[in-house]
Amino acid sequence: MKNAILAAALLPLASPLAADVIALNAPVTAATLYSQGATLTRSVPFTAPAGAHELLITNLPASLDPSSVRVALEGATLGAVTLRSDRTQPIDLTDSAELIAAKAARDAARDALRASEDAKADVLMHAQAAEARLAYLATLTAPTDTAATPETLTATLALIGEQTLATRQEIAAIERDARRFEQELKDRQQDLQDAQKLVDALTPSLSENAMLAISITAQEATSGTLTLTHLVDQARWRPVYDLHLTTGDTPTLSLQRGAFIGQYTGEDWRNVAVTLSTSRPDAQTQPQQLWPDLRRILPQQEQQLFATDSRALKSAAAPMAEPAIIAEIAAVDFGDGINATYSYNTPVDLTSDADALRIALDTLDLTPTVYAHANPLYDETAFLMAEITNEFEELILPSEDSSFYLNGTFIGAGQMPLLAQGDKTELSFGPIIGLRLTETLVARNTGDSGVITTRNDQTEERIFSAENLTGQTWDLRLFGRVPYSEQEDLQITWQAAPAPASEDVDGDRGILMWERPLAAGDTFTVTLSHTLKWPTDMILR
Secondary structure (H helix, E strand, O other): OHHHHOOOOOOOOOOOOOOOEEEEOOOOOEEEEOOOOEEEEEEEEEEEOOEEEEEEEEEEEOOOOHHHOEEEEEOOEEEEEEEEOOOOOOOOOOOOHHHHHHHHHHHHHHHHHHHHHHHHHHHHHHHHHHHHHHHHHHHOOOOOOOOOOHHHHHHHHHHHHHHHHHHHHHHHHHHHHHHHHHHHHHHHHHHHHHHHHHHHHHOOOOOOEEEEEEEEEEOOOEEEEEEEEEEEOOEEEEEEEEEEEEOOOOOEEEEEEEEEEEEOOOOOEEEEEEEEEOOOOOOOOOOOOOOOOOOOOOOHHHHHHHHHHHHHHHOOOHHHOOOOOOOOOOOOOOOOOOOOEEEOOOOEEEOOOOOOEEEEEEEEEEOOEEEEEEOOOOOOEEEEEEEEEOOOOOOEOOEEEEEEEEOOEEEEEEEEOOEOOOOEEEEEEEEEEEEEEEEEEEEEEEEEEOOOOOEEEEEEEEEEEEEEOOOOOEEEEEEEEOOOOOOOOOEEEEEEEOOOOEEOHHHOOOEEEEEEEEOOOOEEEEEEEEEEEEEOOOOOO
């Protein structure tokens, strides 16, 4: 049904035997990939005599989006364009030189296997003949003629025995000789399997295909170029990063950007120019409609009717619903001012359903602020952190495929958040084993206040410490917390020694931070306590 979108008037496909049909093979020459989907470009030269003709392309994947097909023509006048997804003609693809060689090697391996099988069969035929003689000897008996002398009888029995023994020895020798083919046959079979795997690897994947017939008119014999673009959904790319932190007097952080590319269109891509786009044609492309909010009141006796109406409204179709807006990826400040594109300079090969291709894009050099993050309440060691700011006039895309390296050593895999220009983030580069953290609960008391009980209270005191057993000084940021309240009846007071450098860190209420250098061998200790008071007729949660 989607094919009807292509044109207002589609001409029937010409007969493949007609003289004005020019068959073309149009491989993918360029691909612009999105987070889901891709725009493929196919450019192919053609020659045609004067007159009306049809250019016939059969090597298109059946999964292409018919409504996205666009054709441009140089060297002739473009007419009607017809797409067919069913009852298509066979794909006419010329084998590559590598595939031709692989098929020849496979055929040679098959011939070698058959030759070994025939040689073994020839040897075993002698054994079969010997088995026949042995069967005949088994039917022979001693002479029953009464005139036979004992000597004749003895000689006959001896002859049968000798021949039987000789035949059995011959059969055994033949079978031993045949066993030499066992390993040879295994080797020949493995050679054939390997040769077939190579043929399969080099054979184009396209099986189900679509066909495109393009009517053209040439005033005279011409040479031209056909350019075809269309969308496919079965392709994607995602960012991948290697982050290398180098510590020392002047820490550096390099963000090596790359991309994972994959496609499963059913068609192999060879020598294709790749462009990566942050555009998301698969996501929301227009704003949501804001619908008027009609409210009403009803007499209490009509409550049941209102409930019925409410159920009807809940089950009504879309106009009353306001689905959540899908967040767009932020724009990079170049190109159209909204979407970024990354062009890869070297053409690539990408086999359908098989390859996960990783390409390198570029490297961003960042200036990190390195510190030790200490959370004694939960962690036993501090963690090495790098605080960075995106100082570039482009977006750093989010990635779930990020590898972290510290001074050349792999630390682990993690995520990279989305960073617009000016955004800050903190990245972890693993534990600092020699910077040990402890947390000690000194006291926790819950009881009543006063002789006449009007309020409950709870007090708690903890000691946090960070001990530097490494051989260097660390910029330490130690974090703790105290409870907070949004109720007037729940009163909270707290004390800290020493006082924290920051309160409500990053807008999180009750989160405290102490900041100081911690020299090798030193220990930093914080005493933190708080008191909660609330009415006796209420429960603390």
